[in-house]
Amino acid sequence: MPNRLQQTKSLQPAALLAVRSAIGGGLMGLANLVPGISGGTMLLAAGVYPAFIGAIAEVTTLRFRPRSLLLLASVATAAGLTILLLAGSVKSLVQDHRWIMYSLFIGLTLGGVPLLWRMARPATPGLFAAATVSFGLMAVMAATSSAGGGADERSLTLVFLAGVAASSAMILPGVSGAYLLLLLGQYEPILETIDQLRRGVVGDGTAGPDVALILDAMWIVVPLGLGIVVGVVGVSNLLRWLLERAEKATLGALLGLLLGAVVGLWPFTESPDPTPGQFGGATAFVLAGFATTVLLGRLGGTGDDEG
Template sequence: MKFIIDIVKGIFVGVANIIPGVSGGTMAVSMGIYDRMISAITNLFKQFKKSVISLLPIGIGCVIGLVGFTYAIQYLLANQPFPTCLAFIGMILGGVPILVANLKKGMRATHTKFGVVQVIAFLALFALVIVMPLMKSEGQSASLTDPGVVTILKLFLVGIVASATMVIPGVSGSLVLMILGYYYGIIDTLKSFLDSLAAFEMDGILAGGIVLVPFGIGVLLGIFLIAKLIDYLFRRHSVTTYSAIMGLIVASPFAIIYNVMQESGMRITVLNTIAGVVLLAAGAVFTYVMGSKGEE
């Protein structure tokens, strides 16, 4: 029974990881499996059998959640980009109070004040998030069409970066993908790959594999190799780390709006504005409640 329950919890984490603005780490905390996941990851080679048994059902659930929600998220971004965009932003804003509380907790625990180093960390990530979308010169989906060696290497590195953020409560790995300019390309490629797999079309399977395999390897390496670094940063430099994360989060609504406008365009009407505002509020409440439960 515990195996099935862990699969269900993993499904929620998987769905959270594919929605920009929702933190897979926060969802894992709220589901009560975060500490177990991090412990299993960091001790994988020391306690291999125990770690695999612990991670397997969660991993199965994550895959089910990711695959199952891929079609829904692509449809929403293609057909209702503006309300979907506002829903993402609401989910981001809902996580800010939790991050602020963690920042204050770190300051009290380490007797650290918010000083020059923390301001620099905040501004550096804030500026990076603002500048990166502006540097793109072409659509994200086009950048993953017939990828060359350089693009494959980039996908590997992007996988590492995205997976590293997936394990941080309060930070969305999909949001980072969107900021980096690869979210739409990965989602479109994953859907095409699944369609080709269902129809057993080898050309489509190979084309998708060329993109997804290096990205997937990067994700796995990022999770297993950077988990210890993340653990170290939060233990030794929690205030500076949270300051940098706050910079990323505060600037990310701009990156989301810019990216969605570039990829899908946004027809703004009275009806979808009302729907968007409602979804923004609902998204903020959802993320805040999930994060608050994780803090209890």
């Protein structure tokens, strides 16, 4: 019998599924530009994460259902356009307004907790144990990571491996693909390359596309893209296998990852003594982000109350 996560994708009309998938894909693309923010969390918050995992598993086993193709196309298109158009801007926003952006992303991340909890209930000891372990792992990673990097390393093998690692993390709620890129020293070079590709495609306003700029960017974009495909396919199939055989423990682990991700997002690491105004503003952004993802998660319902 299908579990609750698998039932989710069959309960939404096609139009609503496309809208939610596009919203989730856009948020996923935005999240994957920011170290510490999980793209999987955004899909979870939009209510399409289980269907996304199932759709990838279906396509990779050569089962091409229209709903699965619609979902994947909506997510991929929205995420790709968001990343292409906003890579340069998001990098600047995070650098110049870190406490505002991180406060917002804390709220966006925590907003996925109620949805995942509804999917996981009734709770079991195994669920709590898995959540505790995964929370601890995320907290340790956040506390011990130097989050350094930024070396302009152009090794194609390293870029491919970075794509595999980042995309594997990308679809796990609570695990940030951009965060891993930062640890691997590939975050800034890859964002710069994506922005270079955008400039090459749109031109400088006085001429058409810059083919030389595009071709130079493709030396990084192609191996990165191949690595992303390998990572997404591998992890999505593993997750589906785990959900079919150990649903509660897997959901507990995802819940722990989601909560643990917040540990590394304290917005005042660079200014440890925030003013009352900053602290109040940060609280407002957290609440705004939380409300946004809770509303997204409730859009159209999740179907977990059935039966």
